[in-house]
Amino acid sequence: MLHSSHPTQNVHYAIRDIILEAQKLIPKDKKILPLNIGDPLKFDFKTPRHIQDAVRESLAETSAYAPSEGLEEACLAVAQFQSQFGIPKLTAADILITSGGSEAISLILASVLNPGDSILIPYPGYPAYEAQINLCQAKAKPYYLDEGNEWQIDPDEIESLIDSKTRAIVIINPNNPTGAVLTQNVLKEVLLVAQKHNLLVIADEQVYPFYVFEGEMTMCASLGIDVPIISIGSMSKTYLVPGYRIGWIVFNDLAHNLAEVKETIFKLKRVNLCSPHPLQKAVKPALGGSHAFLSEVKEKLINRRNLLTEKINRIEGLSLVKPKGAFYAFVKIEFPIQSDKNFVLKLAQKTGILCVPGEG
Missing domain, CATH: 3.90.1150.10 (Aspartate Aminotransferase, domain 1)
Incomplete structure (x- = not known):
């Protein structure tokens, strides 16, 4: 066998x-x-109808391969989308279009983890992270969200878990599966811990950005702390298109040390060829439309x-x-x-x- x-x-x-x-x-x-x-x-x-219409029109025009990094109009739309959340101006070159948020997770983790490395992830959290970490032969080290404090992160616990093999901290906001919305103060403290220990922050924060019912949606890069931040986004939930499989990675190189990791992520995306061309045409009307x-x-x-x-x-x-x-x-x-x-x-x-x- x-x-x-x-x-x-x-x-x-x-x-x-x-x-x-x-x-x-x-x-x-x-x-x-x-x-x-x-x-x-x-x-x-x-x-929404305007998103469906954009895909129908695109299907009538072409089903060719797209550039591996994504259509320029889609990348630019994602870059411009960041300004709604106070993130410093980005360009299309700071964006990679992916086949959903799940591909974004796999590309990032494969690019930063070596066998034996560790990465801090929230418990409760999204199980795709642990699956991909195990595939990389690395170790998922959980930090536990505080149920008694509306499932907030304890920055002190995160710092206590860091050792010489720790490469990154994963933040999921709003959290899947608790629905917690992290406060700005908590996020600041976590970013300062990452800065102190020279760690990458993987911010899974652009999947439900408009689905915040109490509190305020704060994106990590908007806080201006010079720590490397790679954000993950997706059209699936907010724009009600889970089957389109269109997501993105945003590189916020505030610490000016993401160049090698960024190039590796783009290289791995080239191995996967590209995300579906016609469906990328939905990005601009979705993010920039009604x-x-x-x-x-x-x-x-x-x-x-x-x-x-x-x-x-x-x-x-x-x-x-x-x-x-x-x-x-x-x-x-x-x-x-x-x-x-x-x-x-x-x-x-x-x-x-x-x-x-x-x-x-």
Whole structure:
């Protein structure tokens, strides 16, 4: 029998892996409510018409390869988008278009991690990070978000975890899966820790930038601290196009030491050829066009967030810190269970509601 490579043995992605196990337990004719995947189009949200029209027009014109770095108009649109959040002026050369945020994560981690290196990631957090870190044969070192403080980061804990093998700190804001929105003061403190220890900051902060319901959305590069920051963005959630698979990487070289890593990321992207040409044509009209659709989206999300929080906190043995952004909820179970994974599978089997176990 042929065997797979050793690094892949530790690659897991709970958000989609749980589907395979649930399918073994749920009858095929039973309807599943897929709360495990953050796909708004599975519910009552629709892609804005002006974004659909841009793709239709592009498909009629060409299906050729695009430049590996992305279409210039798309890169420029992302660069200009940064100014809305107080980030110093960037150019198209500071942007790389990717096939969704997931490719951005893999390109960045593959470019900065050597086997044996470590990188600090939030717990709870997005499981794609740990999967890609394991693939790089590096070590994911978790820093724990404080549930008692609305899931904020503790900068002192982050500093205590840093050692000679630490290469970077990952920040997810708003957080997936808790919905926490990080305060400006907390972000400043984390960036100062990164500056002190000469670490890269990977800021996963441009996926839900408009889905902030309480507090203020602060992007790391807007704080002006001279630390290298690579930001990750995506059209999937904000613009309701998860299937388009269009994302981006933003290089904020405030410490003037990102050149080698940046070139490596671009090199790896060239190996992947390019992101889909026709779909890149949606970037400019999306980021630079009307955002009127967001008011209805946010209203729905806020109402559902409020209802969910109220109902969960009425159930004995369950509790939920009200999410302040994105569209996730991280529920605490305070009664005896075999494991959270077992609980999730039993819930799916009994009700058809499929969630993600917290351990994932």
